[in-house]
Amino acid sequence: MTSNDPERIASAPKLNQPAAAPPVVGRNAFDAALAQQVAREKEVTRHNDRVSAERRRLPMMEVENYAFEGPDGPIRLTELFGEHYLLLVQNVMFGPDWEQGCPSCTWAVDNLPANMGRVTENGIAFAMISQAPIEKLEAWRTRNGWPHLWVSSHETSYHYDWGWTRTNDQGEEWQLPGYSYYLLKDGVPYLTYMTTARGTEAILPTAHIMDRTVYGRQQDWENSPEDWPQYPTYG
Template identity: 35%
Template sequence: MQNHPVVSGEEWLIARRALLAKEKEATHLRDRVNAERLALPWVKVEKEYIFDTPTGKKSLSELFENRSQLMVYHFMFGPGWEAGCPGCSFLVDHLDGALPHLNHHDVTLTAVSRAPLAEIETYKKRMGWKFPWASAFGSDFNYDYHVSFDNDDLTAGKLAYNFTETPLPPGFTGTELPGLSVFYKDETGGLFHTYSTYARGGEELIGTLMILDRAPKGRNEKTTMDFVRRHDEYEDMPKAYACCAEKA
């Protein structure tokens, strides 16, 4: 905690109004960024990708589920991992409640990981999630969208990630990194890649962080999201919530 001064209500109002002006600037900047995002050119998806899902193998087109927009969260979960990434797990904790609203607005949202489907389903059941989650095991999808990396990448000590060639992140020993990719399907069935974001680009999907940003201690972290655990691993978690995954 910073050593905050304690002032009168009148002095606080002056400081708050000054901050409000900057908050409005940030809101207007976000509106402009959103407009530029919508104006990005698209890339036609020519390659065929096949995914394993609980209802059988599906193409990228079939993941749209009869909607015209598809958002894919690249969840860090590689083959043979005991559990999914804690940070990705934190993000997707926020997805289930959004699904009815997204679906009604012509958007399908799904997670995709390289772990085999059986491993995904086991972890999904443990966590009590309902959102769609497909396996790209054996597919080039994760590699083509720059969230999975092979031995050549790791040996070279650098990755093509977040639209640049970057050194391996400190302590990175895995093969997966997070991201979000977005696709559009036109009336003829043509598929287009419209947007991707990586690293902290998906942070605004995490409502908990947006709430913490307004708390007195903020995120109270030394490194990015160092406080995050899987939601069934917090020591002070209410017992009723801890067993929710077991009941799912």
């Protein structure tokens, strides 16, 4: 889970060095404790390999070839693949009546590889989809300096069909962030996997870097030692 306010990351409390710190031990004690931790992490890795193996065995389903609105006009879902057969879509929260994109989703886009060629050279195209009109998306993309293709689902049912926009009994709408993975086979787009909530963390390197520091993400949901710095996740 990541903060919904990137400005909080640079706030003064975050930058001040905390007083709390782990106990100091000698080399032998440190090596023993580290070895135990590495053993636990290896089991996590093996478990993740087992889960990934099951993911590769998921069935797929045909998806409507939606007609989105891109910066240069209408663009079909199949066209988002470009010359590739795999497609990763980041569903960025940006409601039709919003003036700015979701700060947390913006942070996630900023976490993408600096060289997206490392993704495309493996046959994986990348695009972003939001419900806001294309003019708003282009303005936010330009402001953040993103080179990625970003299309609008505003005139389609895409966001409602796949639960990226949800409605409660009172008619109030809210959005979810996440990723959709597609395969193009014989000219037909198929959905092979999708994830939201903390499932998005799998491709957020900054979160994993923070996890391995002594203080973690410093967020209030974490199980940390007493007196460890923690701040509201969405504060």
